[in-house]
Amino acid sequence: MRAAILQMTSSDRPxxxxxxxxxxxxxxxxxxxxxxxxxxxxxxxxTSRSHQREVLHLQDDDPTLAAxxxxxxxxxxxxxxxxxxxxxxxxxxxxxNRSFVISDTGEIKAWYDKIHMFDVNVDEGETYRESxxxxxxxxxxxxxxxxxxxxxxxxxDMRFAYLYRDLAQAGAQILTAPAAxxxxxxxxxxxxxxxxxxxxTGCFVLAPAQTGQHSARKGKARETHGHSLxxxxxxxxLLDAGKEPGLHIVDLDMGEVEKARARVPSLTxxxxxxxxx
Numbered sequence: 160m161r162a163a164i165l166q167m168t169s170s171d172r173p174x175x176x177x178x179x180x181x182x183x184x185x186x187x188x189x190x191x192x193x194x195x196x197x198x199x200x201x202x203x204x205x206t207s208r209s210h211q212r213e214v215l216h217l218q219d220d221d222p223t224l225a226a227x228x229x230x231x232x233x234x235x236x237x238x239x240x241x242x243x244x245x246x247x248x249x250x251x252x253x254x255x256n257r258s259f260v261i262s263d264t265g266e267i268k269a270w271y272d273k274i275h276m277f278d279v280n281v282d283e284g285e286t287y288r289e290s291x292x293x294x295x296x297x298x299x300x301x302x303x304x305x306x307x308x309x310x311x312x313x314x315x316d317m318r319f320a321y322l323y324r325d326l327a328q329a330g331a332q333i334l335t336a337p338a339a340x341x342x343x344x345x346x347x348x349x350x351x352x353x354x355x356x357x358x359x360t361g362c363f364v365l366a367p368a369q370t371g372q373h374s375a376r377k378g379k380a381r382e383t384h385g386h387s388l389x390x391x392x393x394x395x396x397l398l399d400a401g402k403e404p405g406l407h408i409v410d411l412d413m414g415e416v417e418k419a420r421a422r423v424p425s426l427t428x429x430x431x432x433x434x435x436x
Contacts, residue, residue: 160306163187171205194237232265241337253294260302271311272296314338327360339369345384357390361420392419
């Protein structure tokens, strides 16, 4: 499988971000990629809930999703939309942080709502309350593709190892972890967490990331860590995209999944236990 990983600096203007992804899809197909993967909140990175209410849409009405589905069909390219911020019908007005797998015919093959919300106090100057604006999902998702089974996750999910183990034991061979990671936690934990998830599961981990300073018309500006990663099932880093936005190509030998799992078959070694007081 040849994967194209797009590292972006999304703004709060969906039409600008769509143009970036469409150009990347053309370039990825020209490079022989089978699938393009984009970061979390590909369509709009904003800290302003009022601005999001102005520019976001319900899934069935979302112009970014419609355009990307058409582009996937036109280019014959599979697409992982890391996530789109979408309106929902929820009475409390919270959005969905939703990842999509789109086939090379433009069909939505699977979608996943981020389960774990980033409600943290990183330091005095960096506080997040994702659950105030986004409603958490409640189901784990595996998507079938011609290349591999994908286990879908988003960003903060990567701190919850049991989710990745469940996905791998249910058949996932590639785990996707699109992100808009904090620079502080990114510098400390990003690579370590992703390599650990790959090693624990014997899966490839593909993590397209947001990077740099994100412009905003309303609300506080954001900065993200970058360093999109591709990690092999044995834990080797196959790709580190650094800090600059751009498109990166990585080839995956899916035989490495079974090879790693045969060497250390820990996915089959679960044992029950009790917790002593």
